[in-house]
Amino acid sequence: MGSSVQENPAVSKPQLRLLLANPRGFCAGVERAIRIVELSLQKYGAPVYVRHEIVHNGFVVERLKRLGAVFIDELDKAPDGACVIFSAHGVPKSVPAEANRRRLFYLNATCPLVSKVHVEAERHAAAGRHIVLIGHAGHPEVEGTLGQLPDGAISLVQSVEEAARFQPPSAAPLAFVTQTTLSVDDTIEIVAVLRERFPSIAGPHREDICYATTNRQDAIKEIAPRADLVLVIGAPNSSNSVRLVEVAKRAGAPLAALIQRAADIAWPLLDGVKRLGLSAGASAPEALVNEVLDALRERFELTIEEIDGRREDVVFNLPRALAS
Numbered sequence: 001m002g003s004s005v006q007e008n009p010a011v012s013k014p015q016l017r018l019l020l021a022n023p024r025g026f027c028a029g030v031e032r033a034i035r036i037v038e039l040s041l042q043k044y045g046a047p048v049y050v051r052h053e054i055v056h057n058g059f060v061v062e063r064l065k066r067l068g069a070v071f072i073d074e075l076d077k078a079p080d081g082a083c084v085i086f087s088a089h090g091v092p093k094s095v096p097a098e099a100n101r102r103r104l105f106y107l108n109a110t111c112p113l114v115s116k117v118h119v120e121a122e123r124h125a126a127a128g129r130h131i132v133l134i135g136h137a138g139h140p141e142v143e144g145t146l147g148q149l150p151d152g153a154i155s156l157v158q159s160v161e162e163a164a165r166f167q168p169p170s171a172a173p174l175a176f177v178t179q180t181t182l183s184v185d186d187t188i189e190i191v192a193v194l195r196e197r198f199p200s201i202a203g204p205h206r207e208d209i210c211y212a213t214t215n216r217q218d219a220i221k222e223i224a225p226r227a228d229l230v231l232v233i234g235a236p237n238s239s240n241s242v243r244l245v246e247v248a249k250r251a252g253a254p255l256a257a258l259i260q261r262a263a264d265i266a267w268p269l270l271d272g273v274k275r276l277g278l279s280a281g282a283s284a285p286e287a288l289v290n291e292v293l294d295a296l297r298e299r300f301e302l303t304i305e306e307i308d309g310r311r312e313d314v315v316f317n318l319p320r321a322l323a324s
């Protein structure tokens with residue numbers, strides 16, 4: 001366990017012990033994606049156009065908008081000659097193909113761990129396998145992975161129930177890949193069903209669920225059984241943040257809730273709470289954690305216990321155009 005720090009001991013307020021998850025917040029892929037936008041604005045000038053949210057966090061997106069980034073749904077919203085950036089979640093192959101057709105200058109901020117899944121899918125397809133993608137329909141990362149191969153080459157499975165019902169579309173051998181931001185425990189259950197039904201199904205050389213997702217879920221498992229309530233800072237469209245809430249409940253937290261920032265805290269939830277767990281999804285900046293801590297200090301005599309967790313020192317290289 002980490003050290004405890006007493007906050008404002010002279011102020012007469014209700015006592016609250018805060019269990020602060022570690023690691024939490026930004027991962028290397030998110031930091032790289034945001035840096036790509038920042039450096040592009042510095043090097044090429046505003047505006048730069050970003051297809052979809054660069055990462056799933058409104059606070060981050062609004063800050064980049066103020067710096068000159070313009071967020072668009074599709075490339076047809078970018079004018080000829082524009083600098084375009086693809087989000088950290090990855091894109092179907094049709095998107096860079098369209099950018100090349102229009103002769104747009106583009107930078108790819110896809111997380112390298114998502115790109116690894118794309119490469120795995122292509123490798124399996126080249127070997128003649130039909131691919132099962134474990135993930136959530138409609139998520140940009142899933143759409144990007146589905147779009148790496150022709151229609152029908154990948155089947156999406158979202159749950160244990162769907163894995164139990166899945167019927168391969170052909171007699172081709174099978175392989176599976178996964179979205180990088182899933183619940184580790186849920187994914188293990190889905191894979192177990194697939195392996196039981198299809199013993200020869202091929203899997204990834206290494207785990208597809210990214211290190212940051214795994215580490216943050218492990219950290220919240222440490223605090224959840226000790227907390228009366230767990231708060232997770234993150235956006236509702238952030239898969240890894242939503243999964244943290246689910247993991248906290250599954251790990252023993254009586255109550256867990258997602259908040260985007262301090263203003264979203266439903267203070268009646270904290271009535272009678274003696275031990276509060278706090279974490280942040282991989283696309284939530286530490287500034288929002290500090291904002292929540294400040295709001296808690298206004299109402300409580302706070303004792304912070306930061307939980308020891310895995311040290312993260314992963315750094316991903318920038319695109320060559322920005323590396324100099």
